[in-house]
Amino acid sequence: MSCPCCTPPPSEYRRFFNRRVAGLEERRYRKRGLPATARGLARLAGDVTGATVLDVGGGIGTLSLELLERGAARATTVELSGGYEDAAAELLAEHELADRVERRIGDFVEQAGLVEPHDIVVLHRVVCCYPDADALVARAAEHTRARLLLTYPRERALTRLGIRALNVWLRLTGCGFRTYVHPVAGIVAAAERAGLRLERRAPQGALWENAAFVRAG
Numbered sequence: 001m002s003c004p005c006c007t008p009p010p011s012e013y014r015r016f017f018n019r020r021v022a023g024l025e026e027r028r029y030r031k032r033g034l035p036a037t038a039r040g041l042a043r044l045a046g047d048v049t050g051a052t053v054l055d056v057g058g059g060i061g062t063l064s065l066e067l068l069e070r071g072a073a074r075a076t077t078v079e080l081s082g083g084y085e086d087a088a089a090e091l092l093a094e095h096e097l098a099d100r101v102e103r104r105i106g107d108f109v110e111q112a113g114l115v116e117p118h119d120i121v122v123l124h125r126v127v128c129c130y131p132d133a134d135a136l137v138a139r140a141a142e143h144t145r146a147r148l149l150l151t152y153p154r155e156r157a158l159t160r161l162g163i164r165a166l167n168v169w170l171r172l173t174g175c176g177f178r179t180y181v182h183p184v185a186g187i188v189a190a191a192e193r194a195g196l197r198l199e200r201r202a203p204q205g206a207l208w209e210n211a212a213f214v215r216a217g
């Protein structure tokens with residue numbers, strides 16, 4: 001749990017997730033496609049034909065792009081950093097998908113009231129970038145009509161060490177952005193309180209875990 005005053009301002013997200021990072025992500029995607037964790041989430045999405053997708057913290061938007069190519073109808077991305085927009089626009093134009101994607105800049109927790117529910121909500125490596133996991137997962141779950149898909153760091157000594165080292169480096173470089181290993185039990189509880197049922201947890205190598213929740217009943 002954390003309070004609004006613990007959340008770094010958007011400028012710190014933009015400072016870290018900047019145009020250079022977006023360019024690296026774009027090049028990586030062009031060369032190798034989605035990372036294994038995102039491919040796993042796409043599989044957990046199942047049949048997406050005609051579905052609407054909400055990609056929270058979607059970066060350059062490659063996961064929603066792939067889901068659109070697999071038959072999803074529309075996608076909305078809500079992203080705290082404005083640094084991804086040029087790369088995202090380039091990819092969307094190339095794939096001729098710009099008219100099926102809405103990109104919003106802002107903190108999804110704060111903007112949630114302005115975003116309509118979607119069939120599928122995805123957060124690929126986002127929970128680890130936000131201090132208040134409870135609020136982020138709760139808002140995401142409330143916006144899910146059918147399926148909520150998450151990738152977050154596994155609760156292991158190795159991930160805690162990596163995150164701590166990254167945070168030390170961020171502090172030394174004067175960046176206010178921080179990363180977190182949030183308790184999985186808290187993530188599950190936040191989704192369940194919003195009426196979702198945990199369908200599957202799937203470890204992805206040593207560092208990450210994918211999880212799928214479905215709307216109960």
Ligand SMILES: C[S@@+](CC[C@H](N)C(=O)[O-])C[C@H]1O[C@@H](n2cnc3c(N)ncnc32)[C@H](O)[C@@H]1O
Nearest residue numbers: 057058059078079080081107108124126129130
């Ligand atoms: C590690 S990046 C992952 C980007 C993308 N999901 C991917 O896998 O390529 C995490 C992203 O989440 C965004 N983010 C974190 N908390 C957010 C929030 N509350 N609302 C919107 N975006 C958020 C950050 O700005 C950052 O771009």
